Ligand SMILES: Nc1ncnc2c1ncn2[C@@H]1O[C@H](COP(=O)(O)OP(=O)(O)O)[C@@H](O)[C@H]1O
């Protein structure tokens with residue numbers, strides 16, 4: 001063919017056959033493609049291995065937080081000591097010296113202990129929460145008075161570390177927080193079957209505490225939950241409404257251009273600035289309570305709104321114009337077009353943006369520090385205005401604690417945070433699938 | 440131009456035209472008796488671009504008017520003026536008078552929703568809603584409140600699909616996605632959707648350009664039947680199609696309405712040289 005052509009029209013320059021040219025460089029082309037694919041695979045493998053290392057490290061460090069060591073005490077509740085008149089009046093029962101009961105119980109177990117120093121070491125085998133546990137038990141079961149029963153109390157956090165094997169017995173006594181005699185007592189208790197480690201319910205039912213063995217994540221979890229509810233309830237409707245208005249209804253003029261630019265700028269504002277704004281506006285001006293999930297939610301709403309607006313506008317933009325024309329051509333009003341055809345198609349994309357925004361909000365620490373959500377709060381919040389903290393702040397607080405036992409609590413809290421995040425995303429994916437299926 | 444002149448003697452079957460190429464006034468009678476729609480001195484600008492230049496054109500009752508011309512000559516632009524679809528286009532400015540039953544459709548007081556309920560549109564690319572077939576047809580009727588009961592709505596959906604020649608193919612799967620139909624079926628679904636709001640005028644912008652010949656033939660037959668009830672303006676790039684379905688044909692060239700007349704005359708005895716160039720395949 002080529003030859004024919006060239007003889008037919010001698011003024012057209014003779015070109016080599018395409019197939020010869022293609023054959024010459026096809027290997028190079030394929031190699032380039034293979035190389036590119038290889039880069040991609042390497043990148044993905046790298047990312048996955050980092051995720052695995054991260055997860056492995058956190059789980060390895062944090063798994064200890066989910067179990068706790070307990071020590072068994074055989075407690076005799078002397079009626080003379082607790083309720084001398086036999087009234088079983090709860091006020092009287094609550095007033096008894098359970099602290100002393102625990103201590104004397106420990107002394108009886110180890111009668112050879114005599115010096116003050118030794119006694120102090122002995123008392124610190126069990127958690128300071130043990131006496132409250134005993135008090136609660138007696139209040140609920142007054143029939144125990146006058147009887148002997150076995151009570152499992154949490155071990156002190158340093159003892160817990162020893163039992164879990166985190167403390168090296170071979171380093172000199174002065175360099176460790178556990179003394180030799182404490183080790184001996186624990187070994188003896190262990191032989192007697194008075195030591196066990198079991199699932200740490202306290203971790204999931206308690207708020208923060210200065211004592212690692214009594215500290216729990218529920219306070220921060222509830223705080224995060226309430227904060228995110230406020231954020232979601234405010235930022236999703238406001239963000240979507242703003243996006244719809246700007247994208248579909250607003251006139252295209254200077255003002256809307258300025259608004260658009262500024263929304264994009266807001267998305268890039270460091271989050272701590274939103275915290276300062278929240279402090280100035282919500283707390284100082286509107287006098288809303290400090291450290292409250294309500295204020296935290298408001299601040300995080302400011303922070304997530306730009307993300308939601310931008311992604312919602314992108315989702316609206318990606319709806320094919322043909323669909324809009326079809327609706328308009330049938331005589332639909334703009335509102336009918338948007339709400340019947342455009343919005344349902346854009347909603348999955350909007351949800352994706354919202355989830356990204358909420359995930360950011362869940363992990364946000366800095367702005368919440370500014371509005372006082374960093375306070376040490378023991379009580380689990382039960383409303384939007386109770387003082388509380390949030391998971392990332394709790395992680396920060398625990399990571400900052402000197403006690404060895406808080407290391408595993410920190411990793412445990414990170415695991416809870418990740419689980420929260422994964423659950424949230426799973427719910428969003430589920431809702432999105434549901435919405436998509438309707439079409 | 441040189442090319443055209445060289446090629447001219449090659450088609451002796453077409454009688455040589457009288458009106459020279461640089462003549463820009465519309466050749467032929469653009470008026471009809473008691474028009475349904477009429478456009479007078481319509482100019483359209485896209486920013487600086489003058490896309491339609493002083494076009495006058497009437498649309499009669501129960502006729503099919505074909506608009507032909509090389510691409511970019513403004514056929515779609517003019518068609519979209521007739522139901523104000525250009526309102527949604529940024530920088531598009533329409534001047535002149537366009538009336539529907541003697542009422543100015545660009546009147547400030549006129550509600551554009553009302554207009555589009557009377558002047559329906561079928562687009563070049565089939566664009567069914569990503570919803571069920573039933574919902575595609577029912578939606579327009581529902582938003583205008585044309586049906587009071589579900590039974591009435593069912594009735595509208597069925598008759599519209601029947602008129603569009605699609606009923607037998609889809610009656611067992613009205614719940615299926617409209618977007619899952621073949622291209623030809625989708626376009627007929629779009630026509631059914633337009634029929635369902637029972638407009639007076641239907642505008643079609645190259646409705647068959649995305650269809651295969653068999654689907655095209657079906658849609659063309661359909662257009663012929665629809666003429667009994669509706670006034671139809673159809674933009675087409677196929678001269679055969681214009682000849683088959685229309686009674687009158689308008690030829691556009693670079694924003695000017697060059698020639699208009701009975702379809703038969705336009706295709707056998709074009710009077711303007713540009714029209715002749717186009718229909719003899721020497722231009723466009
Ligand atoms: N939205 C638009 N913005 C700017 N120019 C446009 C727009 N739509 C069409 N035009 C221009 O107007 C002229 C007519 O276009 P159109 O009506 O689509 O032609 P046709 O349908 O006859 O092919 C063309 O030159 C085109 O480039």
Ligand SMILES: [Mg+2]
Pocket residue numbers: 514515516644
């Ligand atoms: Mg066009």
